[in-house]
Every structure is written in structure tokens, then in C-alpha cells.
Amino acid sequence: MNGISEKRQLEILHPDRLPGGKIRAAIFDFDGTFSTLRCGWEKVMRPLMLESISGGPASEASEALQREVDDYIDASTGIQTVYQMRWLAQRVEAACRGVPGRDEWWYKDEYNRRLMEQVGARLARLERGEDRPEDYLIAGAAAFLQALQAHGVEVYLASGTDHGDVLREAAALGVADRFTAIKGAPERQAACSKEAVLRMILDEKGLPGGELLLVGDGKVEIALGAECGAFTLGAATDEEARHGVNPVKRERLIRAGADAVTGDFADLPALLGWLGFP
Template identity: 40%
Template sequence: MRHQKQMSNLPISNLPISLSPIEIIRPDAPRGPFRRALFDFDGTVSLIRQGWPEVMVAAMLDILRRDLPSNGTDMAHFCADLVARTTGQPILAQMTCLADEIARRGGTPGDPRAYKQHYLARLRQNIQHRLTALEQNPRRADSLLVPGVVDFLAALQSRGIPCDLLSGTDRADVVAEARLLGVDRFFEAIYGPEDGTPGFSKQQAIDHILHQNGLAGPELVAFGDGPVETANVAAVGGLAVGVASNEAERQGIDAGKRRRLIRSGAHLIIPDFRAWAALLEFLGLNS
């Protein structure tokens, strides 16, 4: 069952669930009661790093040209597929996957930590102007947030639903960028890999959140635009809401994200949080 009709004379935030842009993928979606909410950061809350997949593909191509002899493979397609498959994993894990592939294909892989630094240097060139603009004028934060997310976070907070952030981006960067965007106040905890410390996984963080807060899986709702957190939350019985955000346009659905999220087990698909009131209704939190 899918609900995608809209009414032009009714604000989207006030649309009932039957008329909202919420797409119900799985009729077995948990319906709560929900006691805690979990959010991915990049592409779900923040748009500061919009364009990072393309930057990572370019960085990987740099590395492949150096460390892997030409073998006729379409390297651009290979890198894009690798990035898509590993979205949501820690950056170091993504670069370890790249090193493993280089070795498997007969190349001589370098240190994944050096690969990570090469990518981050490229990324900083791409996003530094956004960070500088935010530091100089915090009012610009709205244009670097997924639409509706602040209203939705505020609504959850007012209803006593604690929220956490979980990201594959280094935790120190998430903390700094959440503060710049003014959304750090909504989150009780921020989980992410510590720079230089291997072994972080979203699954372990989710298990920790459930255990620490005495939650059963179906009492957790999670919002994310990557396949990792989507699959992890669905696996523990939580409600996995896929945020198929079109980051460049700040409206509409990214078809590639939608496909990957559905394949990973998303119960619902949303483009953003503009229909936050309908989301609250679905979650049983509209009163």
C-alpha cells in the first residue's frame, strides 16, 4: 500500500497520513509504542556534506590510477557501486573495502588510513565554503538542513521522545557540524567512529542504545538515508524509515537512494520531513 497523493490547499506538514508523501513499503511496519528515535546525520539531518559520494568516487579513482594496473574494468562505475554499497559505514571501513578490492584485482593496496585522509582532503575543499558561511552567519543553517527536520525534532522533544545521532562520519566532525547547524540540542547522544579507532559499527551502537535504555527493538524508530542503518534497525525489529532525500534540490525523491533503502528493508520511504505531522500520526505521537 502506498500513499503519495497530496492536497494543494493544505500545508504539507498538516496532511493526514492517507494524503502525505509517506510511502508505506512494508505492511509489517512496527507501530510502537516508540520510546526512542535514532537519526543518521549526513543526508538525513545535515546537507553540509551534500555531494560527498561524488567526491569519494573521485578520490577512489585517484587511488585506483596509482595502485591498480589497468584491467579494462569501468573504474568509475566500480567506484560508484562501492560507495553506494558502503554508504553509512565508517569512512575507514569504506577505504578498507577499496584496499581489499585492489588486492583482489592484483594491485598493491596502500594504507586505508591514507586513503581516508586523501578523501577527506578532497571533501574539505568541497564543503569548506559551507562551514565558513555557517560560522559567519548561523541563520544560513536552514539551507543546509533537510527540510522539516528541525520541526520534527522539536515535536519529538516536546512529546518526551529522546533522540540520538548515529553516523559513519567521524564523531568529532558530527559534533562540530551539528553544533554549527544548531541541532545538537535535540540529541541526547551522538555516536560515530573516533578518528583513528577501528572497529566502530552502527550495529554495535544500536545494540548499545537498546541495552542502555532498556528498549525492545520495536520501541525504536530510526531515520536514515543509507542502507546500513536501515538494515540494522529493521534486523532488531525497529521501524526503519528511509529518507530518500534529494540533497542537491532539497525536494523530491532520490531514486537511487529509494531503491537501496527498499532493498535494505525500509518500512517507509519519505523525501524529507516536511510532512512531519503525518509522520507523528503514523508513529502514534500526534497528540
């Protein structure tokens, strides 16, 4: 449990600010919060960045560059991939290692190519029935989703991953039809899909922030939810084990201002109790 006991999995950080059973809509992040199909993406992005900036093998990059890249990946977790690749393209140019034609979209395509070597294999096993959806879902995620819907909450799925990929992965996990709507990043567009979903719910549905719940493992979405007055549940997930608390994520989410933090969704009574649902 990485030094954090099961009893502390749900931590209510702002006991003076509780949902009180008023949540009418919820937005879930996908990768790392709900799904672990893309577990290990950092291990793909890191060497790409180090190789591109240094011009040599990732293992030979300076300690200073390694720290810079690690800090950036940590700080940018949760944003749309193309923005991370825009940073990379700018950093490559600053290092005087730019190559004609290698813009943010080129780096995004290369990152996706590398990432899909492992994600594609997982998807193929799922779609052939060799693996089960439970093998790639955070513990209790599907049951928590169902419980929210049973209490009349409309649940949306938002992701910085390309929209088509999110649809395929949600379908492979058997949850695509359980959401009111699924929104991934638009193809070849730099647009914040999570913010777009938030604005749609707040503006088009006319919901005040106090009736909205945002669930995510990245500080970007937690900060965005807090900014609009929504209640935020930080998912400090251990993506390899699919249960328990990741202490690095936990600290990140606490700093981002989460109202509560959990390692997974297995303790439904505690989660529903915090939300104020009987």
C-alpha cells in the first residue's frame, strides 16, 4: 500500500465543504482514473523527450535534462497530448536540434506510434477475449459509475486522448454505453476536451458548480474543477496494481486542491457517504 493503509484510502480533505447529496452531473477522466490501458505512458514519453532534446540516447541525457523532463511530465499530467508535444517541439528548437517538418503534430504522431505498440497489444487481447475488462479497470470504477447513475447523476467521460481512441478503448472495456457522453481530443486540433465538457455542462445545462463532481488523477482537471466551484475527487490510483494509493499522485492531488482523495473506488459506502447519497 506504499505506506498508506486501506483505511485511509478515502481522505476527506475539506470536511467543511461537502456535496450534501446535490451532485447532478459527474465528469470522469479516463486514463489513469478509470482505465489502465495506457498505463506506462510516461515511460514512453520520457525517452522520446530526452532523445529529441539531447540528440542522443535517453540514457545518456544529463541529470539536469532528466529532471527538467520529469518535472514537466509530472506538471502536465492530464492535459491534451498535443500541448505536451508543443512544449517538446519548443524545447527541441531551444536546444538547436530542430528538424524541418518536426512540429508538435509530428512529435504527437511519433509518441502515439510508440505508445500504441503496447496499448494496441492490450486492446487486441481484450477484443479477442483473452483478457477481461477487469484486468484494465481501476478497482470499483464500474460499480461507482453505476451507483452514481442509480442516484440520478449524469456521468460524462472526458479525455485528452484522441476521441476515436477513447471510444475504442471504452468499448473494449465494456463501458462505452454507460456514459451520457464521451469526449476525447478532436483529431488534429489543439483543444482542451475536458474544459469543453465542463463548459458544456455548466453553460448548456445551467448547473451551478456545487452540483458537479469532477473525478481525475491529474492536477490539471482537479484545478479546473476547483476553479469553477465543482466538487473534486482526486484519484490517486496505482495503475499497475489497479487498487490502493499511489503516494506521488496523492501529494499532487492534495496540492491541486482536491476536496477528497481515494486510491480506488472499491469502498462504495465511503464514497457515497461523502457525496451525501444514502
